Amino acid sequence: MSVTVRIPTQLRTLTGGSGQVSVEGSTVGEVLKALDGAHAGFGERLFDDGGDLRRFVNVFLADEDVRFLEGLATPVADGQTLSIVPAVAGG
Amino acid sequence: MDFVSGLRCRECGRAYPAEALHVCDFCFGPLEVTYDYERVAATMTRERIASGPRSIWRYADLLPVSDPAPVDLGAGFTPLIRADRLAAELGLGELWIKDDTANPTGSFKDRVVSVALTKARQLGFKIAACASTGNLANSVAAHAARAGMESVVLIPHDLEAAKVTMTSVYGGRVIAVEGSYDDVNRLCAELTSEQPSWAFVNVNVRTYYAEGSKTLAFEVAEQLGWEAPDHVVVPIGSGSQLTKVAKGFDELWKVGLLDEEPSVRVSGAQAEGCSPVATAFADGTDAIRPVKPNTIAKSLAIGNPADGWYALDAIRKSGGSCASVTDDEVIEGIRLLARTEGVFAETAGGVTIATLAKLAAQGVIRSDERVVAMVTGHGLKTVEALSGVVGPTASIAPTLEAFAEAIGEDFETVGGPTTGSAR
Numbered sequence: 001m002s003v004t005v006r007i008p009t010q011l012r013t014l015t016g017g018s019g020q021v022s023v024e025g026s027t028v029g030e031v032l033k034a035l036d037g038a039h040a041g042f043g044e045r046l047f048d049d050g051g052d053l054r055r056f057v058n059v060f061l062a063d064e065d066v067r068f069l070e071g072l073a074t075p076v077a078d079g080q081t082l083s084i085v086p087a088v089a090g091g
Numbered sequence: 092m093d094f095v096s097g098l099r100c101r102e103c104g105r106a107y108p109a110e111a112l113h114v115c116d117f118c119f120g121p122l123e124v125t126y127d128y129e130r131v132a133a134t135m136t137r138e139r140i141a142s143g144p145r146s147i148w149r150y151a152d153l154l155p156v157s158d159p160a161p162v163d164l165g166a167g168f169t170p171l172i173r174a175d176r177l178a179a180e181l182g183l184g185e186l187w188i189k190d191d192t193a194n195p196t197g198s199f200k201d202r203v204v205s206v207a208l209t210k211a212r213q214l215g216f217k218i219a220a221c222a223s224t225g226n227l228a229n230s231v232a233a234h235a236a237r238a239g240m241e242s243v244v245l246i247p248h249d250l251e252a253a254k255v256t257m258t259s260v261y262g263g264r265v266i267a268v269e270g271s272y273d274d275v276n277r278l279c280a281e282l283t284s285e286q287p288s289w290a291f292v293n294v295n296v297r298t299y300y301a302e303g304s305k306t307l308a309f310e311v312a313e314q315l316g317w318e319a320p321d322h323v324v325v326p327i328g329s330g331s332q333l334t335k336v337a338k339g340f341d342e343l344w345k346v347g348l349l350d351e352e353p354s355v356r357v358s359g360a361q362a363e364g365c366s367p368v369a370t371a372f373a374d375g376t377d378a379i380r381p382v383k384p385n386t387i388a389k390s391l392a393i394g395n396p397a398d399g400w401y402a403l404d405a406i407r408k409s410g411g412s413c414a415s416v417t418d419d420e421v422i423e424g425i426r427l428l429a430r431t432e433g434v435f436a437e438t439a440g441g442v443t444i445a446t447l448a449k450l451a452a453q454g455v456i457r458s459d460e461r462v463v464a465m466v467t468g469h470g471l472k473t474v475e476a477l478s479g480v481v482g483p484t485a486s487i488a489p490t491l492e493a494f495a496e497a498i499g500e501d502f503e504t505v506g507g508p509t510t511g512s513a514r
Contacts, residue, residue: 009284010116045117056119060277067381083281086114088121088397089294090222090276091329
């Protein structure tokens with residue numbers, strides 16, 4: 001299952017400047033782990049010590065916050081887009 | 092010259108220079124402006140403030156940018172109104188309304204936007220942008236016009252008509268997005284990575300922008316004769332304003348502008364249809380669960396509040412409370428404030444007043460406290476909320492008979508000039 005992941009400015013140092021990358025995975029969690037495998041450093045930036053998404057990291061699957069879906073266990077389909085977005089915005 | 096010493100991550104403490112940054116590169120935590128308070132204390136006196144402009148810029152020493160000619164429409168220094176009639180209705184003692192409806196575009200957002208665009212211009216930005224529930228849109232469009240900057244304002248498609256008109260009239264680009272505010276916000280957060288040369292006031296310039304809300308606390312203290320109140324009630328959208336009001340009182344003490352250490356209970360107000368912070372407060376948890384908003388208080392309809400956690404923390408540390416009110420209570424709050432004090436607030440102000448009433452009835456806000464309620468936006472922005480609720484008492488032909496019938500025999504004149512008085 002190939003998924004496109006959109007990378008925010010703050011993390012583009014890990015992707016050599018790329019704003020999006022393609023990785024494999026069948027759930028949101030698997031995709032993000034594969035991202036860490038392909039570009040070392042994503043894991044510690046996205047996850048806290050307990051393995052959950054950090055408080056200020058939002059992840060959207062097809063523009064829906066994964067916390068309204070099944071979180072890291074949310075299944076992803078081939079060709080979908082996952083966005084990593086800093087949570088601190090707005091208001 | 093400003094007194095900013097840099098930016099610091101609120102989560103992990105990493106330090107950054109005072110540039111166009113808003114989140115920590117490492118943990119995505121929000122960046123906070125840090126000041127050299129010793130130098131501020133040596134410079135900022137009550138006299139210096141009193142001789143400054145009648146706007147937020149009289150407190151420039153505690154703002155993150157210094158400019159002799161800021162991007163300014165006159166935001167701030169709004170009336171603090173003693174509200175005895177409202178207090179009597181609610182069983183409270185000393186109650187004040189901070190009337191931020193009196194700002195140039197009718198809401199407290201002028202405070203944060205004046206700061207944000209002054210800093211943005213200093214950083215070299217030419218285009219001002221934002222994600223907005225309406226009030227911010229009004230203010231960014233107006234201040235950008237004032238500064239000769241281009242503006243790109245993104246709003247949810249279903250905003251109140253007045254807020255759309257009050258944004259579009261300034262001639263910038265206004266993009267209505269088919270989605271909720273949280274969708275607009277997510278889009279802007281992503282756009283910031285694609286358009287780094289645009290100043291999204293509440294995204295990549297948010298660190299500076301948010302500091303403008305401290306001026307609410309500064310003004311309240313100055314208007315009370317350099318004393319802090321005992322209790323403030325603040326509406327919660329993103330939670331930023333509440334957090335910064337608490338910070339503002341602390342800073343005044345830190346730089347020696349108050350004689351007594353403030354102990355201000357800070358209470359939050361939310362609409363029931365969008366109450367993630369009030370829910371977390373009631374549940375006694377730290378986790379703010381995002382919600383899909385459904386309320387007439389659209390300016391507070393942020394289901395995923397960026398500063399929700401910090402607002403909750405500020406409320407708990409201060410011994411304050413947080414409550415939510417129904418849309419019917421919001422409308423009653425608007426009418427109560429208008430009827431008792433002559434101030435017409437938008438729906439967010441109705442949320443504040445209704446929450447004030449609720450917490451007073453519960454005894455959480457006490458009659459021995461000096462209380463200030465933040466009324467942050469003008470009622471003309473959300474007249475739809477009162478459609479069919481208030482209107483003419485009667486429609487009549489232009490005759491004395493028709494008037495007499497309409498006004499009714501039992502309508503008493505409650506006094507007037509005494510006959511024969513010296514006039």
